[in-house]
Amino acid sequence: MLVNPRSSCDRLSVGLRTTAATTVRWMDSPKHLVGRVGATLRAIAAYEPRGVSTSDVARTAGLARPTAHRLLTSLLEEGLTDRTKDGRWLLGPELYLLGSSAAARYDVTAQAQTFVRRLAQATEESAFFSARRGDETVCLLREDGSFPIRSHVLHEGIRFPLGVASAGLAILAHLPDAEINAYLRDTDLSTEYDVAHSPEALRERIAQTRVTGYALNPGLVVTGSWGMGAAVFDDDGRPRWALSITGIEQRIAGRQRDLGALLLRAAHELSRSLSTHR
Numbered sequence: 001m002l003v004n005p006r007s008s009c010d011r012l013s014v015g016l017r018t019t020a021a022t023t024v025r026w027m028d029s030p031k032h033l034v035g036r037v038g039a040t041l042r043a044i045a046a047y048e049p050r051g052v053s054t055s056d057v058a059r060t061a062g063l064a065r066p067t068a069h070r071l072l073t074s075l076l077e078e079g080l081t082d083r084t085k086d087g088r089w090l091l092g093p094e095l096y097l098l099g100s101s102a103a104a105r106y107d108v109t110a111q112a113q114t115f116v117r118r119l120a121q122a123t124e125e126s127a128f129f130s131a132r133r134g135d136e137t138v139c140l141l142r143e144d145g146s147f148p149i150r151s152h153v154l155h156e157g158i159r160f161p162l163g164v165a166s167a168g169l170a171i172l173a174h175l176p177d178a179e180i181n182a183y184l185r186d187t188d189l190s191t192e193y194d195v196a197h198s199p200e201a202l203r204e205r206i207a208q209t210r211v212t213g214y215a216l217n218p219g220l221v222v223t224g225s226w227g228m229g230a231a232v233f234d235d236d237g238r239p240r241w242a243l244s245i246t247g248i249e250q251r252i253a254g255r256q257r258d259l260g261a262l263l264l265r266a267a268h269e270l271s272r273s274l275s276t277h278r
Contacts, residue, residue, distance in 0.1 A: 051088030166229030167242035173209035226252035230267035
């Protein structure tokens, strides 16, 4: 049987155009586009306040560099990003205005500030307040104590996956078993944070956290920098925030019980305060 070459080419051309159109529709779907924008903004936030290059935004957000550049440029036109003279990207002024409008509903840092300051004063270490956001924690407040040697692992705006750093471990440990199992089934942090954050290792630390009530990070993120954290709960008894402290190993290791008691008391009082004012 003879085959018409032109007919075959026409069918192939139509097929390619159909596939290309389907790909474009998928790439430009609202859900996909919003997801890429969100990933881009979170990537910038991870480098605040010093700014970040286009290449690092692309790498952090999991995007091709040309895609990241187009998104960053479009966001710049809307005021959602900003750019320094040397080309580094920052979060834009429009985000500040939007955040100010949403603060009345979501901002609890004013109430948490007092407790963070008290912890820093009582322990002489750096104290923090973090919030859960999806499968991550975001540091919202930092207060340094009087001890001159400080850990700089945490700062406002930095994000860690649940189970990494003491705040994320404290929150993860107090979630229902079904949620923990689902998270550990779908998440393997050992690639980025080594074998100490494998699902098996995390299960062991979750069990220990449930026994003591507070989480301990014995220098697993940065060698020699120890952290302790306690979960802060909402009205429904879910862990939505955490108080934590960090310091050098010599300062934390021998005071775990006393520091743990301080953290748990502060977290309990803050949970009650947030419940009263919300």
